[in-house]
Amino acid sequence: MSTDPDSSFERAAALIAQADALLVAAGAGMGVDSGLPDFRGAHGFWNAYPALGRLGIDFYSIACPAAFRSDPTLAWGFYGHRLALYRRTVPHAGFALLHGWGRRMARGSAVFTSNVDGQFQRAGFDAEAVHECHGSIAHLQCIEDCSDAIWPADDFHPEVDEEAGRLRNALPRCPHCGALARPNVLMFGDAGWNPLREQAQAARMRHFLHGAGRLVVVEVGAGTAVPSVRNCTQQLQQTLGARLVRINPRESAVASTRDVGLACAAGAALETIATLLPGLYAAPSSTHPLSGD
Template sequence: MTDRSTTEQNPTGQDHAALDHAALDRAAELISGAQAVLVCAGAGMGVDSGLPDFRGDHGFWRAYPPYERLGLRFAELADPVHFVDDPELAWGFYGHRLDLYRRTEPHAGFAVLRSWGARVFTSNVDGQFQRAGFDHVAEVHGSIHRLQCVEPCTDDVWPADDVLVQVDPETMRAVGPLPACRACGGLARPNILMFGDWSWVPGPSQRALDELTAWRRSVRDLVVLELGAGVAVPTVRRQAELASAASGALIRVNPREPEVRHGRGVSLRMGAAAALAALDRLTTPARRTG
């Protein structure tokens, strides 16, 4: 296979980038020949849908300027202690994100993955895969679309479908009634694994992870497609490397950190939407019909 690396406009209309066509061809061959596709998705998957990039303090503050004025970083806000000490601050942050994720339409790459019949492992809590029509999504860090008790008084987890939190855009604090636990009537919080979180109820996430493990053991010729997963929080990368350890059939898509260890896999220095558009054109009709 010849090296056809060139510089050209990528499919998302972003700045010109060098595309490694040999790597794209190899990735498409892996996908076309696979019995099953496992997607391991990090935060970069949602960026192409217009979701904010929380990479570093400045990326977070670009998305939420009021927090820069307050001197608050993402890691400080994503701490469950605030639901006890300052619930209006905590729900201001998560209530705004809940509304944002509900309004965000998944980019076209999600439909490509569905056409391949892919299963999903993700660290994202935004629910974009479900919004795109996926039924089997293992959310290792939970979901903002589910609630639990702050205490918690029980292991009960329930949908946040009827939750609407009003947020003051100047202070980013919640105003008005806050979500309540349906068991004890106390404060509820998102069913998300936060930093230093000893109160998270892992039930729904663990059941989905167990189901994914059983599915992986039932398939052969598995290809793992890792999308937008960085090294800062390596949960998704570790899962992708574990799932592809036996075969080396790993495709790592990342515009900043695409390298694969020991050459075991294909490296694509691209964003998720651009890579999926390119791979969709190169894969066989049999794979595109799932």
């Protein structure tokens, strides 16, 4: 593989240009250029949440169902802050570029992401075309699993004491039994996650992939520490012969010379590719991304 960065960007653009379908496979690094915090390592996490740092509570200890049972106002202080942050975050320009490329392709586009932040929907991607494999912070479920219900968190507006890291207003409740509501997010050590919404998304994703002839995967900000996105990419390469453009400033290596790895941040890499694809960021296709028509 060429080590010339210009050549690598040209090859990435060529892979995208020849595709009839685009799958965006995104990890946490996709949101960094929008200003979202990087939880990489305890130091990075505690920089974002100093109240938890003072308590010596790391990401794995707060992002788990046990935290909601032992200290719900602290757990919802963390998740409530994130929910409010994601609601006011403006997705960076790279989201719009990906959206434009996919709309121009004959078979459209879809998203597979381990992120729970809803940024792809905020950027204009059809919610029906997004598969959130770890769930969504914008949806709630009952902590007691009293039913299969999953509902939007639209009516919950968290007010967080950032100095203490705790929720100040009323805890969200299950509308069916009154028990504590928790995010419909797959947490660490989570045996109580309700996967029904994610399973429906997965079914729509399979339908999209069935219609793809020349699939390109643009994998952005997905590392090996939590390999959900990497595993998806690998499977699509093995089963569908998908071509891969991997964008990751720290882990950009690809296994095949057929594919391209770009050691860059998401926004910069996508904007550079866009300069080599002047015709693809324009007129949208009338095809619904998951219609298969």
